[in-house]
Amino acid sequence: MKPCYRGRFAPSPTGPLHFGSLVAAVGSYLVAITQKGEWHLRIEDLDPPRELPGATDAILRALDTFGFAWHGEVIYQSQRYPAYRAALEQLQKQGLTFPCHCTRKNLSASPIYSGHCRHQANSSVPHTTRLRARDEAPTIQFNDRLQGLQRQNIAEEVGDFIIQRADGLFAYQLAVVVDDAELGITEVVRGGDLLTVTGRQIYLQQQLNVTTPDYCHLPVVTNRAGDKLSKQTFAQPLDTDHPAPQLWYALLFLGQAPPAALRKDSLSEIWQWAKENWRIEAVPTHPSPAPFDRKSIEH
Ligand code: GLU
Ligand code: ZN
Numbered sequence: 218m219k220p221c222y223r224g225r226f227a228p229s230p231t232g233p234l235h236f237g238s239l240v241a242a243v244g245s246y247l248v249a250i251t252q253k254g255e256w257h258l259r260i261e262d263l264d265p266p267r268e269l270p271g272a273t274d275a276i277l278r279a280l281d282t283f284g285f286a287w288h289g290e291v292i293y294q295s296q297r298y299p300a301y302r303a304a305l306e307q308l309q310k311q312g313l314t315f316p317c318h319c320t321r322k323n324l325s326a327s328p329i330y331s332g333h334c335r336h337q338a339n340s341s342v343p344h345t346t347r348l349r350a351r352d353e354a355p356t357i358q359f360n361d362r363l364q365g366l367q368r369q370n371i372a373e374e375v376g377d378f379i380i381q382r383a384d385g386l387f388a389y390q391l392a393v394v395v396d397d398a399e400l401g402i403t404e405v406v407r408g409g410d411l412l413t414v415t416g417r418q419i420y421l422q423q424q425l426n427v428t429t430p431d432y433c434h435l436p437v438v439t440n441r442a443g444d445k446l447s448k449q450t451f452a453q454p455l456d457t458d459h460p461a462p463q464l465w466y467a468l469l470f471l472g473q474a475p476p477a478a479l480r481k482d483s484l485s486e487i488w489q490w491a492k493e494n495w496r497i498e499a500v501p502t503h504p505s506p507a508p509f510d511r512k513s514i515e516h
Contacts, residue, residue: 222254226280226287227393229261230272230454235452236463237408237438237445243467244407244435246285246478247495258287262296263392267318275454282457283464284484291301294392301387304425304480305380308348313424314380316344330376346381348421353501362433363502364409369416378417391419396429409434409502410445436503438470448509464491472499 226242228234234242240246249256257421258280260273276290308314315332320334324330330347350372357369367373372407380391397405412434422429445453473494479487 221403222249222252224249224364224406225257225348225397225400225402226256226285226397227259227261227407228276229264229267230269231264232269232272233266233275235446235454235455236467237447237452238464239455239467240438241282241406241408241435242283242285243281243464243491244433244471244500246277246384247491248404248433248497251492254403255288257289257292257402258285258398259292259294259396261294261389262374263389264386265295279455279457280431283455283460284357284488285385292396294396295393298387300399301392304321304391305346305387306446308380308424311424313349313351314346315349315377317347317377317379317401318342318344329374330378332377335377341359343383345379345383347377348380349470350375350377350420354420354423355362357419359415359419359429359432359484361412361415362404362497364412364434364499364501367412367415369413371416371420390421392412394418394421394425394427397430398422398425402430403433404433406433406435409437410498433497435471461487464488472496472501474499488500 224245226245228242246256247253260272260276262268270497280287305314315335316339317330318337318340319330319333324334330350332400334347335349352372354371357371358366360366371378378388378390380388382388413436414431419429440446440452461482461484462480464484465475466477468487468491473491473496475487475490475494479490
């Protein structure tokens with residue numbers, strides 16, 4: 218029997234949700250609920266130094282205001298350290314990890330790790346832990362539902378990558394793989410900016426011997442300058458006083474054709490339309506319509 222569809226939305230509390238986050242939430246939500254699947258919410262509070270106080274609450278409130286309903290309890294990565302530690306130990310036992318003492322300075326020459334510390338024995342001095350990119354491992358291939366066939370050779374194109382930082386914090390790549398596996402996520406629907414790290418995640422799944430979910434990467438939302446909307450590019454937070462026009466615009470961004478008349482309607486009518494008319498085939502692979510602009514959703 219095919220397992221029930223299970224999707225998720227996994228925001229990081231580094232700031233409030235912006236239009237790019239809304240697009241990822243709407244896309245993953247509609248794919249899940251139109252298949253009568255579950256949609257889980259995971260707060261990726263893995264990196265306390267980068268978190269903004271109050272951001273988690275603001276995210277939960279915004280999702281609620283926009284009319285999202287998630288399945289079960291909210292999952293917090295900050296409470297999952299034992300699971301990450303167990304995964305790390307499993308990799309260590311297989312001889313797949315090594316301590317790395319390289320400094321930022323001696324790493325800067327190439328984006329691909331040189332393998333400098335590969336043969337270092339265990340170390341008690343603070344160090345990052347890297348996962349060995351096995352030279353003999355085959356090229357990772359996956360067929361993204363929207364972006365098509367993707368291939369990446371981890372050893373040649375990425376190199377040994379970090380799974381635990383020198384300050385003891387676990388890397389996003391490790392946490393996301395452990396969590397998606399434990400939740401039994403069947404498909405990851407998320408922003409296209411994460412397409413290039415998916416190969417690493419699949420490689421990790423293979424080393425940990427867990428199932429690889431399907432992947433679907435949505436078009437990236439950019440501003441007029443062509444930068445991805447993010448805290449770094451000063452993306453404006455969602456306006457929770459007027460959710461309807463933003464939800465309407467998120468549907469348009471995802472290639473759907475919500476009737477213009479609905480734009481000023483209530484949230485529930487827009488959601489109703491979206492649930493009845495959602496078509497994944499209509500989602501563009503690249504941003505369309507043109508760059509996101511606050512003006513497009515002004516009420
Ligand atoms: N927490 C990540 C972000 O906010 C998303 C992770 C994921 O969907 O895999 O960009
Ligand atoms: Zn090193």
